[in-house]
Amino acid sequence: MKFIVKLFPEIMMKSKPVRMRFTKMLETNIRNVLKNVDESAKVQRQWDKIMIMVPDYRSDLMEAFGARLACIPGIAHILQVNVSTFESIDDIYQQTLVAYKEQLAGKTFCVRVKRVGKHDFNSIEVERYVGGGLNQFTDAAGVKLKNPDMTVNLEIDQDQLYLVDKRIQGLGGFPMATQEDVLSLISGGFDSGVSSYQFIKRGSRTHYCFFNLGGDQHEIGVKQVAYHLWKKYGESHKVKFISVPFDPVVQELLERVENGQMGVILKRMMMRTAAKIAERMGIQALVTGEAMGQVSSQTLTNLNVIDRCTEQLILRPLIAMDKQDIIDISRKIGTEDFAKSIPEYCGVISQKPTVKAVLSKIEHEEEKFSEGLIDKVLADSKIISIKDIATEMDLQITETASVDAISQGEIVIDVRAPDEEELAPLKLDGIEVKKVPFYKLATQFGDFDKEKTYLLYCERGVMSKLQTLYLQEQGYTNVKVYRP
Numbered sequence: 001m002k003f004i005v006k007l008f009p010e011i012m013m014k015s016k017p018v019r020m021r022f023t024k025m026l027e028t029n030i031r032n033v034l035k036n037v038d039e040s041a042k043v044q045r046q047w048d049k050i051m052i053m054v055p056d057y058r059s060d061l062m063e064a065f066g067a068r069l070a071c072i073p074g075i076a077h078i079l080q081v082n083v084s085t086f087e088s089i090d091d092i093y094q095q096t097l098v099a100y101k102e103q104l105a106g107k108t109f110c111v112r113v114k115r116v117g118k119h120d121f122n123s124i125e126v127e128r129y130v131g132g133g134l135n136q137f138t139d140a141a142g143v144k145l146k147n148p149d150m151t152v153n154l155e156i157d158q159d160q161l162y163l164v165d166k167r168i169q170g171l172g173g174f175p176m177a178t179q180e181d182v183l184s185l186i187s188g189g190f191d192s193g194v195s196s197y198q199f200i201k202r203g204s205r206t207h208y209c210f211f212n213l214g215g216d217q218h219e220i221g222v223k224q225v226a227y228h229l230w231k232k233y234g235e236s237h238k239v240k241f242i243s244v245p246f247d248p249v250v251q252e253l254l255e256r257v258e259n260g261q262m263g264v265i266l267k268r269m270m271m272r273t274a275a276k277i278a279e280r281m282g283i284q285a286l287v288t289g290e291a292m293g294q295v296s297s298q299t300l301t302n303l304n305v306i307d308r309c310t311e312q313l314i315l316r317p318l319i320a321m322d323k324q325d326i327i328d329i330s331r332k333i334g335t336e337d338f339a340k341s342i343p344e345y346c347g348v349i350s351q352k353p354t355v356k357a358v359l360s361k362i363e364h365e366e367e368k369f370s371e372g373l374i375d376k377v378l379a380d381s382k383i384i385s386i387k388d389i390a391t392e393m394d395l396q397i398t399e400t401a402s403v404d405a406i407s408q409g410e411i412v413i414d415v416r417a418p419d420e421e422e423l424a425p426l427k428l429d430g431i432e433v434k435k436v437p438f439y440k441l442a443t444q445f446g447d448f449d450k451e452k453t454y455l456l457y458c459e460r461g462v463m464s465k466l467q468t469l470y471l472q473e474q475g476y477t478n479v480k481v482y483r484p
């Protein structure tokens with residue numbers, strides 16, 4: 001079995017050296033991601049595609065590889081194929097007949113062929129020959145060129161025949177790290193998850209910067225979103241998660257600054273701080289989830305005043321997007337339920353926020369901050385590799401909150417995402433197992449029987465620990481991590 005990875009068309013249009021560079025990068029990225037599933041896949045770059053050879057056919061393994069490939073930036077689509085050699089056009093037909101005979105029964109179909117190499121037939125001739133034969137010698141309901149029930153896809157490459165088993169839609173975009181790094185300001189809501197994802201998809205290593213205004217619970221929630229995005233779409237490259245304790249800024253803001261100006265000033269303080277972090281990391285751009293008019297204070301005037309606080313480039317990929325479209329993307333990428341369960345933490349909500357901030361007035365207000373405030377919060381900030389969120393969780397979860405055996409009456413909650421859970425279902429004899437994906441748990445946990453103890457399970461023990469901490473922060477004492 002093989003996968004044929006087709007490059008995203010924007011890569012195909014690039015000059016030869018750029019295309020080579022992008023393809024090499026994609027090859028390495030695919031290797032890095034697939035080795036975390038299984039070491040057996042062999043990845044090999046060609047001029048217009050990347051081939052992945054899987055020596056042992058195991059449907060669960062193919063599924064798992066396919067699912068990961070669908071989330072790697074830079075891929076247009078992936079074909080899962082059976083590979084063989086052929087001798088003649090009739091041989092192609094005979095092989096196709098064996099592979100498709102049963103599936104075609106009662107269905108309309110058409111044959112589509114792509115061909116590379118020198119042959120004494122062209123693609124259309126193969127389509128006609130194979131299509132005619134299948135029509136005559138199977139129980140198919142006939143050939144239909146437009147909207148058939150089934151398309152028989154064949155690829156012919158020199159003397160090799162690829163019978164396409166499955167076509168998997170790719171993510172599009174550019175291979176990770178072909179573009180420069182960005183620092184994404186993430187607050188856990190719908191917007192900043194989507195804006196981060198858009199940069200990952202476009203090929204930027206996306207580091208995360210979080211300003212903690214709401215305590216541990218907020219931070220754990222945001223870490224989950226960032227870890228999820230990285231693990232799913234950007235795992236081929238390491239990135240950093242920076243957490244900045246912003247309560248000293250909020251405190252001075254509340255005590256010293258005029259109410260209507262607080263929102264714009266808070267954002268400027270965030271941008272200034274983020275710009276310093278980015279500078280230290282050699283990063284040239286900040287990313288935010290701001291969208292024009294989404295809240296009344298997100299006016300162009302205010303955004304302009306926010307931009308004046310730093311030389312750093314501030315990118316706002318959602319600026320002209322509708323909220324519903326943003327929510328639709330967040331559902332697709334698995335951050336919607338996180339966003340729903342993360343409460344608004346910003347205590348700096350003005351009753352009447354200004355919609356027309358005046359730079360001189362804002363600068364005058366900012367003089368009221370104590371000297372060196374930003375340097376102070378910077379000194380207290382924590383930079384961790386996103387991979388280490390897993391280890392950090394180990395330190396935070398006390399031994400009593402993590403168990404390797406299940407006691408009578410305890411309920412296990414499998415918090416893995418549905419696709420992961422379906423690939424390797426958790427079966428525990430005589431134990432009740434609930435399936436609640438980690439991103440839905442915070443909203444559903446309150447409905448569960450409070451008298452019972454719940455053990456959270458996931459494969460790597462990261463999401464289960466983050467969720468346990470999150471729920472414990474919310475006051476639940478009947479929740480532990482299950483690490484068998």
Ligand SMILES: Nc1ncnc2c1ncn2[C@@H]1O[C@H](COP(=O)(O)OP(=O)(O)OP(=O)(O)O)[C@@H](O)[C@H]1O
Pocket residue numbers: 184185186187188189190191192193209210211212213270287288289290295346
């Ligand atoms: N606490 C924070 N830490 C890091 N970035 C933040 C924080 N609060 C806001 N931001 C950044 O500013 C943007 C706009 O924030 P705003 O508070 O106006 O909207 P929001 O509803 O919190 O956004 P989101 O839906 O992304 O959570 C966010 O998308 C994010 O990029």
